[in-house]
Amino acid sequence: MQQSSLRSPLLEDFRTNKTRRWELRDVMGYVVEFSGDQHGSRFIQQKLETASSDEKQKVFDEIVPANILQLIQDVFGNYVVQKLFEHGTQLQKTRLAGEMEGRVLALSKQMYGCRVVQKAIECILPDQQAAIVRELEPHIMECIHDPNGNHVIQKMMERVAPERLTFIHMFRGNVQPLASHVYGCRVLQRALEYLPEIMISPLIEELHACTVTLMRNQFGNYVMQFMIEHGKPHDKALVISKLRGQLVHMARDRFSSNVCEKALTYADADTRRQFINEIILSRPEALAVGTMMKDSFANYVLQRAVVVAEPDQRDTLISQIRSQLATLRRFSQGYNKNLVSIERLLQKYASK
Template sequence: MEHYKKEVREIEMHLSKNPRAQVPQHHHNDHHHHHHRHGHAHAYGYDHARVHARDNLSKLIDHLQSVSITEEPNNPFLLERNLRGLSPRNPISPFNGENHNAGFSSSSISNSSYPKKFGFDPYWDSYNLNLSTHRRCQNDERFDYELRNRRGFANRGLYGPVNENSAIYLLAKDQQGCKYLQEKIHKGKDQVDLIYDGVFGHMGELMMDPSGSSLMQKLFELCSEEQKTRIALALKENPVAFFEISVDEHGTMSVQKLIENFKTREQSTLFMTALKPWLLDLIKDINGNHVIKHCLKSLVPEDTKCIFDAAIKYCIEIATDRHGCCVMQGCISHSSGDYRTNLIAEICSNGLMLAQDAFGNYVVQYVIGLKSHSTNTILASQFQGHYVQLSMQKFSSNVVEKCFKEFHEELKAAIVFEMLAAPELEELLQHPFANYVIQSALSNTKGAAYTALVDAIRYHAAVLRTSPYCKRILALLRGKSLAF
């Protein structure tokens, strides 16, 4: 508490040098109004509003005396934070060096250092313009006038004024304030520049804020190329903060909107430099994978080649991941030339293993769906001798069904004859997964392979009438006007 007593003495010393901001001595009584020293408050020219302001200053002093903070007492940022009345509920990350790094600092002061509730919020409870005033105020021109002239964030008798940039940042974090700024951002370049300057020092925090992220997305659409380049540079210089933003549920949407609005090669190069150290982690993250897919969709292949390199190098790890399998399909879709050839070749060489995986099977099905005869021939050679086993597994049975839908006739016929030669045919007909494979074979084959399959099924006609899974096969055959 000793350092807080020192802060209070500094405030009182400042107030003594600024008579207009002095806090009068008064006492509180539950049944009476405030009684100022000598009973001559109005003799000093104070109206009711100024008395209220002085009361707020007194409350702020009480607040400083009661709050217990674990940070070092000589921390200049902490001192400024309290003396300027910035709410502990809206922490502001300290700057990293002189460039401010767009607020992408990972060394922010933890909220856990502050009490959860305060009876008095020295920022929003000011007698001057505050957010509640804006909510009640229907006249936007008055609000604009007060914002431009800093009347709402003027000198409170404490360490100088809070400038309009701080006002914009705090408005951006409030739901109503954010809506107001989004209306203003469409009214010309000067408004865009004003808001950009106001939020740049806290952009990393706002991109992850529920309200601020929507403003950031609008800003990325309207800001200049120079401003977007500055943002990309800040991300490059703070890769850890970039990762934290990308995996955040609100931050990922902000980053995706930024990617969509890149127009220059310099912007893309700076951004991909920030992304590269976290590539594999982002691919496998529930939010981060959308950033990777947006890069594939919005940037040219020359800029995203590091993603293709990773997809080839870590093919199995990515393809067998819940989110990675979707990214892998995107890599195939957006790649070309040697990258596409090498990526598909890597998948095909591991086709048998991937087909049996809960997520890898989707990647194999996607490759089969490309309908490349050479590629499907390679996969067919991988599956050869394993079709019965694959048909009786939950995930790989979907792959075999896809083979019957997309393979050429000779490859389909080879699958049918391999299954007919197996002693497990009767088991396949009654199997909860394999029966769907048999149905796909009946629906997608023709000629000798189809005839041989129907004859084999007719041989087991007695089983078709008793097994619940065989009944589906029987219904399909009857639909083709075949008697059993």
């Protein structure tokens, strides 16, 4: 934010004069300064939404080309450039995108620049989208692993025609590392969400080869959850099948417990019944229920099982839980907040 000593008298007046009705014409000649100020930027953004063609052109001419790169990377200025992409003419959008050519990688990796690149992808013509793809293609993995650049790659998958995303072949052989990466897992999910089957089927094959590993991974578990919730029936069933006979064990893991909850929610009725039987038919009786109740992660899976179970299985679950609660109450050391939330859930079903 600018220090008051560095502000022009006009900007200082704008910030302090609350009675004057300000219009875009009042700040002409000072557009760049206003764009770099928190309050001035917000004012210009609002006015651009309803500005005349002539007003938009005057704002544009003050910014392009001399000040465009400065504002793209500015904490407040980037929003003004985004508004120009949204509300400018097609010619203005084309020129704005042209100013970024040769610098798309650097801008994509910059905190504010990446937002402008994403907005550009949303607003420009397909040929210019393709130009951005070509510029980033040699640096795709670098962008994916970048905290800002990964958002640009996700936006390309969302908005650019799949046939122009020629870099997808680079994912082959790298699916497990991508799925296990804090940003790579997000990019992979967008690929599964937006790209046609012919492009993602080799990636899905690689995912099936390491399903259990990814379920237990800090970031890979999100990809597995995505496949269970949004995947094609065959792929969903294949992922869920890896949990059969392992539900209680996997429920105790910090990350795969999330996948177990998702599987209970989205499995078909027969598979869900099998999973819940793994819990209630364990020997000795209620062993699995007791184990899950006391576990920091499995207790959430148990609660999900209660919610999604058919009435007969729910009754058995609740009976076993109540039996274990009675035992655990005698040992206050073993009583914790997990059990309190389970008790609340039982009260909910007792009132039905």
